[in-house]
Amino acid sequence: MDTIITFIEQNIEIIYLLTFAIFLGFEVISKIPTVLHTPLMSGSNAISGVVLIGAILLIRVTESTNYLALILATLGIILGTINLVGGFAVTGRMLEMFNKKKNKKK
Amino acid sequence: MTMVVFDIVLFVAAVLLIIGLRKLSHPDSASRGNSLAAIALALGVLVAIFYPLQTQNNNYLYIGLGVLIGGIIGVVSAKKVAMTEMPEMVSLFNGFGGLSAGLISLVWLINNGSSGTASDLGVVLFNLFLGLLAFSGSIIAYGKLSGKLKDEHLKIPFSTAVNIILLLVNLGAIFYFAYVGVLSTLHLSLFLVFSLLYGVVFVAPIGGADMPVVISSLNSLTGITAAVSGIITDNKLMLLGGVLVGSSGIILTLLMCKAMNRPLLSVIFGNFSSAKGSENQVQGNAKEVTPADLAVQLAYSQRVCVVPGYGMAVAQAQKIVKEVEELLDEKDVEFKYAIHPVAGRMPGHMNVLLAEANVSYDKLLDLDDANSYLDTTDVAIIVGANDVVNPSALDDPSSKIYGMPILNLAKTKNVVVLKRSMNPGYAGIQNPLFFKDNTKMLFGDAKKSIEVILRELKEV
Structure with a gap:
């Protein structure tokens, strides 16, 4: 208690x-309109890449001789960056596809 | 002084993130919203790298290396992936985020000698559990979506009981170790294994048609674990971003459940895919149609509607369907697409596929518009959809999908179903639609069938 x-x-x-x-x-x-379900999902998925920030903050306070922690944290940074960068890139690609079409219509 | 600057930048990033997400949920501004959110997080990362800390360790070499490798992998895979592989790509990214959060907890535990105050240790273990659960769950989902894992390989006996027991074991362990204040390497390893296992048990029994729910709920889970990681590392931007993802994921999950008229718990514990009821015994004679006949019929119709489903994604038929649309357009035949909210394997799957084939927005009808359109349609072509057009949902109370809103083809003059065989759909339910008087079947690969139709159409 x-x-x-x-x-x-x-x-x-x-x-x-x-x-x-x-x-x-x-x-x-x-x-949220149906057309945007997928972009919203992959966009918010990219936002969960903020974990990268946590991995960076933690590795900065890790002892420079604690190799196990360093390796795990570096792996965390790699994975977090993939999630973040890849997520935004994929979402951008998808939205571009939607936009391209709209311009054509005009 | 410098501290204040960093704090202000972080605050600006948080505001940008909220505005970005807001814009992301409107069609006109979605692209800008995505960029804003990306800028917000980039600012957050820069602050995390340069924020003055008490230690001089920093380990910048590792950070630079990690960001570089991750960035390259991220950009390359995002550029290379085909639009049709989007569902599995998103769940893979999602799994990586989850594992990253799990690793944060693990590093915290190593740095703190696996001990801490009850609240610290409780939060860290809870985060470890969530992160690993999101990771293994997303990997299983990835396997299912990419076809590398088949549903029948993932049968877990008494899965509901196993699910609940594992959940209780994991939660119990979190409370116990938080109370004790320290955990041994053996205990930690066991906890890792059980957390990973729970993710597998959580996702494995949930079958094909329920995949949109699984993906959006895993997405939401990763958001929550990012928020908890934010509590651990005391970073407000992480907390905010994580919670926003978590709540938007929950909204999307509930939307998907509503589209199937099933409560979330029934999806998670439902074992929908493995169930086989006695209702499947609808029998009758299915009539076939030749592509040539169909082509003639299409050419002399006034209104045609395509009902796409997951089968269209599998057969990669979206581009060829678009060609049929263009050809019929020249012949002044009205051509629309009826989109069911849970058609496909992720939320909005059909919209992305058709956008890739350059089908314009105004040809896509959502559930309500589609149903009033279908009442006056001359020919409806079902391309790889099944359960979303199953009339049992309307008139057979014993059916498992009874009550689910469907695309209703009862008043449509002619229905043509493109299908590989008479096998029931993912839900394992026979579809009485196939035996109706005005329904005809066209067996074979959807893409090849439509190619033949297209050729015949050109000659009409």
Whole structure:
């Protein structure tokens, strides 16, 4: 019980942010047309590549001789970057395809 | 002073991310939204690299190497992938993100000697569980979508029970180790294995037609694990980005469930694909049509509608369908596409396929518009769709898909089904539509069949 209370006390700022962000997420994406289901999914998939930031922050505080941690963190950076860069590139390609068509129609 | 600059940049990035996502959900601004979100995250990464920290370790060599390798792989695979392989590509990327989050937890544990306060350790283990679950789940989904894994190879006995037990074991372990405050290497390894295993058990029993739900829920999971990673590393942009992905994924998941008229839990625990009911015994004589007859019929129709499904993606028939559209356009035949929200293997799958073939927006009809159009259509051509046009959903309460909104072809004058054989669809349900009086079958590979139709059409 004490643990829970200290946890809440220490993280109250995070808890506020978390709650607001959840509502924000629902609001921002409430009415989404079918055409954009796939781009939204792959775009948001790219955004989950933010984990890259966490991997970078962690590897910076890792001891330079702790090779196991360094290798794992580097792998984390590689995978996070693939998710981030690849995700945005794929989404961009997809949206370009949609746009190309619209220009033609004009 | 420099700290403030970094904090402000991070704040600007957060605002850009929200605006980007907002724009991403409107057709006109989607492209700009995508770029804005990418810029936001790039800013976040730069801040993460140069933010002044207490240590002097930095390990910039590893960071540079990692970003370089990951960036090259990311760009190349995104450029090379065919639009038809998009579902598996997205789930692969998603799995990588999940594993990356899992590795963050693992590195944290190594750096902190696998011990910490109850709340720290609880959050880190929870994140490890989520990340690895998203990873192994996405890899299984990737295998299923790319056809490397077949549903029948993934039969897990008592999968619902196994699922619940594994979930309880994992959650129990998180609470236990958080309470104890430390975990041994053996315990950690076991926890890794069980987390990975849960992802497999979670996705393996969920079959083909439910794939859109699986993909969007895995997407949402990776978002949540990114948010939790943000708590661990105390980074607000990660927290925000993760939560936004998490909640948008949940919205998309629920949309997909609504399109199938099934609650989310029934999808996860439903074992839809493996079930075989007695209702499958619809019998009758299916009538065949020759491509030449069909071509003549099409040429003298007023309104034609194509109902695409996953089979169109498999046969890569979208471009040839577009050619038929152009030819009939010249003959003043109205030509539309009826898109069911869960047709295909990911949300919006058919839209992407048809966009690749340069089919214009205004030819695509969503469920409601399609149904009123189909009532007055002369010929409807079903290209590789099955369960989304199954009338059992409307009139057979014993059917597993009863209640699912479908594309209703009851009033359509003529229905032609392009299909490889009489095998039932992914849901394992026989389709009474095939035996109706006004339905004719055209067996064979959809692409080849349409090529023949196209040739015949040119001669009409």
